[in-house]
Amino acid sequence: MELRVENLTVARGGVPVLEGLEFTLSPGQVLILRGPNGSGKTTLLRTLAGLQPPLAGSVSADPEQITYGAHADGLKATLSVEENLRFWASVHGIADIAPAVDGFNLRGLLERPSANLSAGQKRRLGLARLLVTGRPIWLLDEPTVSLDVASVALFADAVRAHVAGGGSALIATHIDLGLQADTLDVGPFKANAQRPRADGTRDAYADFDEAFS
Amino acid sequence: MIALLVRDLRLAMRAGGGFGLGLAFFLIVSTLVPFGVGPEAAILSRIAPGILWVGALLACLLSLDRIFQLDFEDGSLDLLATAPIPMEGIVAVKALAHWLVTGLPLTLAAPVLGTLMNLESPGHYWIFITLLIGTPALSMIGAFGAALTVGLKRGGLLLSLLVLPLYIPTLIFGAEAATRGTAGLSASTPLLMMAGITAGSIALLPFAAAAALRVNLR
Numbered sequence: 001m002e003l004r005v006e007n008l009t010v011a012r013g014g015v016p017v018l019e020g021l022e023f024t025l026s027p028g029q030v031l032i033l034r035g036p037n038g039s040g041k042t043t044l045l046r047t048l049a050g051l052q053p054p055l056a057g058s059v060s061a062d063p064e065q066i067t068y069g070a071h072a073d074g075l076k077a078t079l080s081v082e083e084n085l086r087f088w089a090s091v092h093g094i095a096d097i098a099p100a101v102d103g104f105n106l107r108g109l110l111e112r113p114s115a116n117l118s119a120g121q122k123r124r125l126g127l128a129r130l131l132v133t134g135r136p137i138w139l140l141d142e143p144t145v146s147l148d149v150a151s152v153a154l155f156a157d158a159v160r161a162h163v164a165g166g167g168s169a170l171i172a173t174h175i176d177l178g179l180q181a182d183t184l185d186v187g188p189f190k191a192n193a194q195r196p197r198a199d200g201t202r203d204a205y206a207d208f209d210e211a212f213s
Numbered sequence: 214m215i216a217l218l219v220r221d222l223r224l225a226m227r228a229g230g231g232f233g234l235g236l237a238f239f240l241i242v243s244t245l246v247p248f249g250v251g252p253e254a255a256i257l258s259r260i261a262p263g264i265l266w267v268g269a270l271l272a273c274l275l276s277l278d279r280i281f282q283l284d285f286e287d288g289s290l291d292l293l294a295t296a297p298i299p300m301e302g303i304v305a306v307k308a309l310a311h312w313l314v315t316g317l318p319l320t321l322a323a324p325v326l327g328t329l330m331n332l333e334s335p336g337h338y339w340i341f342i343t344l345l346i347g348t349p350a351l352s353m354i355g356a357f358g359a360a361l362t363v364g365l366k367r368g369g370l371l372l373s374l375l376v377l378p379l380y381i382p383t384l385i386f387g388a389e390a391a392t393r394g395t396a397g398l399s400a401s402t403p404l405l406m407m408a409g410i411t412a413g414s415i416a417l418l419p420f421a422a423a424a425a426l427r428v429n430l431r
Contacts, residue, residue, distance in 0.1 A: 049295050052431040068295050072288025078227035079220070090216035091296045129292070 001065045001136045002026050003048070003168065008057035009191070010040060010047040016055055016191035017043050023184055025137065025168050030159060030179050033172040035186035041172040042071070044186065045139045048170070067135040069143055073126025077115035081106055081125055084114055089132035100131035103158050105151075119146040127155055130162075138162065138169040144177070152177065214298055214306050221310035231279050235272035235315040236322060242268035243326035254331045261330035262391035265340050269319045270351060270384055276315055277355040278372055280307050281363040281426065290363070294430055300423035308349075308356035308419070316348030332395070339394030343407065347387040350411040353418050354379045360422035364429045383410050 003025040010018050017040035025031050033041050047054050050063035075084050085097050085106075101107055104124040114122065123146050130138055138159075144152050156177045159169050170184075171177070225232040246264050247257060284290040293303055323344050324337035332340065358376035362368035386407035394400040 046291075051291060051294060063295065064297060066295065068291065070288050070291050072291070074284075074287055074289035074292040076220070076224055076287070076289070078224060078230065083220075083223070087216055087220045088292070088296075091293075091298060093297070133296075 001061060001168075003066075003137055003170070004060035005048070006058050006060075008044075008047070008059065009055040010043045010052075011055040012040070012043045018186055018189045019056070019191045021057070021186075021189050025170055027136065027166045027168055028163050029168045030163055030181035031168075031170045032177075032179075032181045032183045033170060033186065034174075034183055035172075039186050039190065041186060042141050045141050045170070045172060049139050061137060065135055066137045066139060067130055067133040069127065069130055069138065069140040071141055071145070073122055074129070075114045075122060075125060078113060080111055080113055081117070082110040084125060085128060085132060088129045092133045092135070094132050094134050097132055100128040103131055103161075104128040104154055120148055120151055123147055124151055124154070127158070131158065136167045138167065138171075140169060140171045140173075142172055142174070144173060144175055214302050217293070217298065217303065217306045218310055221307060222313060225310070225314040231276050232314050233318075235276050236318045238275055239268050239272040239319055239322060240326065242271070243329050247330060258331040258333050258336075261327055261332040262336060262340055262343075262395055263388045264330060265323050265327055265332075266343070266347075266384055266388040266391060269316075269323060269344055269348065270380055272319055273315055273348065273351040273355060274373060274376065274380075276311065277359050277376065278362070278369045280311055280356050280359040282359070282368070285363050285429075290426070291430060294426070300426055301419040304356055304360065304419045304422040304426065305415075308353045308422075311356065312349050312352035316344075316352050320344040320348055335397065336391070336395035339391045339400065343387045343391045343394070343404065346404065346411055347383050347407050350383045350407070350414045351380060353411075353414040354383075357418045357422040357425070360425040360429070363426065383407060386410065 005021055005023050008021040009016050010021070021044070023031070033044070035041050045068065046052050048059055049066055049068035051068070079087070085100060089095070089097050101110065104127055106125060106128060109117065109121060114125065117125065127143055143155060147155065156179055159171070159177070159179060162169060224230050243265065250257060250260065281290060284293065294300060320341060323340045327337055327340055355376055358372050358379070361375060362372045365371060386403040390400040390403035390407060393403065
């Protein structure tokens with residue numbers, strides 16, 4: 001399943017943040033999304049996941065092929081680790097959670113309520129959810145936040161195994177995961193707020209954005 | 214979809230899940246009204262069906278903002294939106310879970326609590342029947358309101374203001390049917406009107422609520 005993006009413009013709150021995006025994510029490929037904070041990486045991932053419509057352009061993949069790993073892990077504090085994982089597995093029609101449990105070293109935590117997990121353990125559980133969706137295209141938004149070095153290695157192994165099995169991953173991250181990956185820098189696609197509009201006025205946010213760039 | 218229903222019911226039963234919140238409120242209202250109105254049995258039995266209906270409606274309102282807000286805050290709603298369940302199905306299941314946790318216990322408790330207000334003999338039957346038919350509409354309309362206000366911090370007040378006017382027809386027909394039934398008159402017209410509202414809500418509002426959720430998730 002190939003994810004092809006053509007001339008895509010994504011907007012946040014109606015204001016374009018990235019425009020003219022063109023790239024292809026083929027099976028077996030890992031694409032690292034780079035760009036400074038606020039450059040529109042999350043907006044791009046949410047658009048690709050089908051959570052918001054693009055302002056222009058097209059995304060070729062079926063949203064049913066895509067799983068989205070957001071900043072928030074979507075865990076229920078009062079459910080145990082196993083209950084959380086089993087819920088997402090049965091939503092996606094998958095019976096076996098053992099590979100996800102072992103892949104992210106959660107075996108010893110299965111009975112524990114998610115409320116009592118550390119930030120890194122929560123993240124590992126959130127990432128284990130990817131394995132129980134059974135979907136080929138992973139869109140991950142800063143997946144390594146609050147992970148220690150060993151857990152980052154576990155995550156990198158999971159991504160390697162996923163792409164070796166014909167899957168693909170688009171990962172927004174600021175660190176080096178040690179993966180064999182291509183890089184997509186969103187910088188050149190930044191929507192040009194400085195460009196005068198047809199009526200000669202300038203975008204009200206332009207100066208604000210410049211202050212941070 | 215069954216997994217989602219089971220999860221929502223399980224969450225409701227766990228600590229802080231909100232099961233019993235509406236029921237406790239309903240119990241308090243039904244207990245306090247006789248103190249406020251006074252001990253005259255004739256007046257109490259006359260107002261009992263209406264009070265029980267208003268109490269059930271407000272108890273229902275109490276837990277509406279939990280339907281989507283908690284899932285929105287912890288990110289589950291984003292993940293559910295990308296899961297292979299249609300958004301309409303998510304709304305329908307969540308409304309059903311809300312009814313099982315709130316509307317059904319209220320319906321079962323109302324005949325018993327009616328005794329506190331000297332509800333006359335056929336009244337127990339009628340309050341049960343009208344709530345059984347009417348409370349699904351309250352949960353479904355409430356889910357629609359909750360979907361509209363899901364992204365708002367402290368959206369509870371706005372939710373109440375949006376939902377209360379939509380609750381009024383259900384309340385009028387439900388309380389009217391219960392009152393007429395208790396008095397031994399024919400109650401079929403208000404009962405059928407209320408059943409119509411419930412059926413219409415269940416048929417149409419999942420689509421409206423799903424559209425509202427999609428907009429709020431952007």
